[in-house]
């Protein structure tokens with residue numbers, strides 16, 4: 001069953017058409033990658049799916065609910081992380097997580113915060129202000145915050161962009177495990193092809209605001225006669 005269905009989305013910013021005619025779906029428990037060159041319209045698409053900006057045309061259904069009409073209910077089961085979203089820098093790590101747990105009306109907020117602190121190895125940082133963290137450490141807090149409501153759909157915009165290879169590898173393993181064990185679906189943008197190959201069941205390639213190819217990494221490599229996803233990317237991006 002599709003928990004997210006976006007049909008024929010269009011978004012213009014003045015004279016720029018960021019998203020032209022984009023349709024995609026995410027199934028229950030599925031991990032889907034959104035790939036494409038810089039400026040292809042990936043973040044704009046995610047922002048429409050999260051209700052942060054309104055599409056000029058098209059429709060979005062989350063868990064069978066029309067986002068435009070059932071915004072609060074639909075978004076209560078979704079969460080989002082991106083390195084470009086700033087969390088309040090003066091707050092301590094555990095205060096931020098606590099604030100979001102209460103915002104989402106999590107049933108046992110203290111317990112949930114402790115679980116997340118353990119999961120993301122934030123124990124030694126719990127009493128540090130966010131502004132005193134490195135960008136990689138902040139990314140871990142962002143991801144912990146994004147899981148606070150145990151979302152059925154987790155939307156991640158370049159989740160490991162600021163992480164060193166070791167931290168990135170551990171976070172990828174953790175996210176894949178969460179998807180497997182909790183059945184959480186994920187929609188992920190990334191420029192790391194190995195990450196997408198490893199994590200995603202299905203991939204949508206976006207170019208100039210349109211999905212130009214979709215399938216598993218293996219299907220796409222077969223279709224484009226490519227060795228791997230990196231080669232598929234180059235072929236798609238270069239037309």
Ligand SMILES: Nc1ncnc2c1ncn2[C@@H]1O[C@H](COP(=O)(O)OP(=O)(O)OP(=O)(O)O)[C@@H](O)[C@H]1O
Nearest residue numbers: 013016017018036037038039040041042043044045
């Ligand atoms: N608020 C905005 N105002 C004007 N133009 C915008 C705005 N947001 C995005 N754009 C434009 O829309 C297009 C798509 O941008 P978007 O950020 O969605 O691309 P992207 O695929 O996420 O790129 P990247 O891989 O570089 O993050 C770009 O041409 C961008 O300049």
